[in-house]
Amino acid sequence: MKNEKKKPCLTVLSGRAGCGKTQHMLHEIATQPGRYVLVVPRKDLLEEHVASLKTISSSNSTSLSVKPIHSDQSTRGNIARRIGDALQDAAQDDHVAVVITHQALFEFDSELLFDWNVRIDELPDGGIVSGSINLGATWQALDARYVLEPSERKGWSVARPREGIAPLTRSEIMNDVHRDVARLHRALTATAKKALINIQEWKDASLKNRAVDWMSIWSPSDLVGCSSLSMTAASYKGSLVDHAVRKAGNMDVEIREIDAGNKRTGDPQIRIHYYTDHLGSTKWWAEKEGVRCLVRISRHLEATKFPGFWTSNDAIKLCFDERFPGEWCSPKQAGSNGLRHHTGCAIIYSAKAQSADEPILELLGLSREDIQASREDEDVYQFVMRGAIRNHDFDGRYDIYVYDRSQANHLQERLSEQGFADVELIPVVDAGIMDVTRPKPATSKRTAVTDATSDAEHRKQARLIERKRGRERRESQRAEKIAAGNYRRPGRPKKASASV
Incomplete structure (x- = not known):
């Protein structure tokens, strides 16, 4: 054998x-x-x-x-x-x-x-990103730069830069006024990543209500x-x-x-503070009531003169800027060692699965909970571990502030798994948003066209509609000419009879 x-x-x-x-x-x-x-x-x-x-x-x-x-x-x-x-x-x-x-x-x-x-x-x-976008007239610019080739995945094409076309620079991509288009450009120009898009021809993206899904995988x-x-x-x-x-x-x-010999000798008292029972999300924070919750949290951190390092999603950062003396950091802090002197941190942050993640969920067979665990929960854990509890001999109090109880529970479980024995959850009632409830999201089916069969059907319907419009346009022009007295029937005009 x-x-x-x-x-x-x-x-x-x-x-x-x-x-x-x-x-x-x-x-x-x-x-x-x-x-x-x-x-x-x-x-x-x-x-x-x-x-x-x-x-x-x-x-x-x-x-x-x-x-x-x-x-x-x-x-x-x-x-x-x-x-x-x-x-x-x-x-x-x-x-x-x-x-x-x-x-x-x-x-x-x-x-x-x-x-x-x-x-x-x-x-x-x-390394693994996806999105969904309505391109409209932008498809023509993409067609000029990227070629679509058949893929093993039904209804999807592999997108590659066209040969002989100078690639866009990073500044050109980031200067695109449409953020979603910029993300798509970055995915399509990443040489080491396979970019897939669910259309066979770029002009399919021009169809009415055509949402184009894409994913880029490394x-x-x-x-x-x-x-x-x-x-x-x-x-x-x-x-x-x-x-x-x-x-x-x-x-x-x-x-x-790996254990390089610096085994933990300290036993820190970790206190995870959370502000509310409802789940946070970027969509919720874009609404009036969600903003009010953020302002209440900001006022609480201001009242306590929070001195630690902190972060948030970019879209809500203005709610916290210049409110307290803490040190702002990007939420992506994996590997950092420069924050070990801090004995507290705050992370008001969400990275849950969104509709743009649907292609990845389907491809890898994941649930929305899997996405949350690998993104939001992991980012929160990596962030809080940049402070003093990273030091193996630290045995003081370490305060962590997160948005909701669910995040606090996940973090407590993770820290306990890592060998921290004294991890306690503390609700922050003083902020006044503990009992705020979010309205249930309306259940709406996605009506946008997203598959190859629909593309073919829509192209057929588009041709029929265009024929009907052409027929109506010609009939309208004919009626106008008849009314003006200058209408001429189709074909060669009859010769005038000769005089006898």
Whole structure:
């Protein structure tokens, strides 16, 4: 019997936040000769990791060459081309690390990573995205830039940039006045991600009520040609990346628990404060009553002169700006170490599944609860773990403020799983919104056209309607000419009779 070809393997370095997963990875890169690509969440962390690599290399007397690449550098040229050049230039080096961001990983051809050791710090944010949009007349601009090719998924096409067309720059994409169109452009120009769209021809998007669904998917399964692949992730199981790898089925996963020796010695008293029993959401916060709830929370934080680090969705940030002395941060803080001095944090935030997530839910077989767990719950956990409780010896009080009781319950369960023994929930009654109830959402069926059969039917109906309009237009013009006395019947005019 023939031996089956062994699948490539993704090694996931797991463990509690602050256990030393990233340091373990950096130490490997700096001390074991080889050609590495280190992929980090953000540019600020990139520079931090570069400094750490150089320090570890120096202290271990290794000759690691570190090549950071990101968009804030003065070097000209787009990121994808610069990364490709760096990989080619270092192809024969014995010990080198090219350091890039998660976003950059999506923007160049993954085949360039063949025979490189790829190390990814934290789960890549934005690797799996989807959306739904009514394009209207915008379809013509997209048709000029992107070609649609058949896909294995019925009713869907693979969208790729057309050859010979200069790609849009990041600034050109972000300057698009329509935010949803900008998101679609970014998905279609991400070279390493497969973009799918549920139309066969771009002109199908011009049909009345035609909602165009799209999704852009990246997973470690796309990196099967690299020499080795590992990732740090405290919450790999159940993540969107985990679901995507299992869906692809072409890669084994080994989860390795890491404990770098800094075991927890402190026993902090963690207090999770929540403001209301109803669920928060960006849709609710856009309504008058939802805004009132946010203002009440802001006033409470102002009254207590909240000193910790805090965050919120961008759309509601103005409700909290300049109200209290706390330090604002982005909600995406996975891997950050610069907030360890804080003994409190607040995160008024929602990242629940929306209608735009339907394509991903269907493709990966997920529920809305799965999306909430992998996005909102994970973001909240990663955020609160940036403070003093990240320090293994911290044994003081740590206060956390979240919007609703459901978030508090999920967070308490997660912290308990991580070994924190003293985690208590405290309702904030003083804010005055504990008993506010949200109206039940109206159940409305989506009536927009979304499938290939409907596209064909709508094209047929559109032709019939256009024929009817043409017939009515010709009849109207005929009546006008008859009334004006200048109507001439079809065909050649009769010759006048000759005089006798």
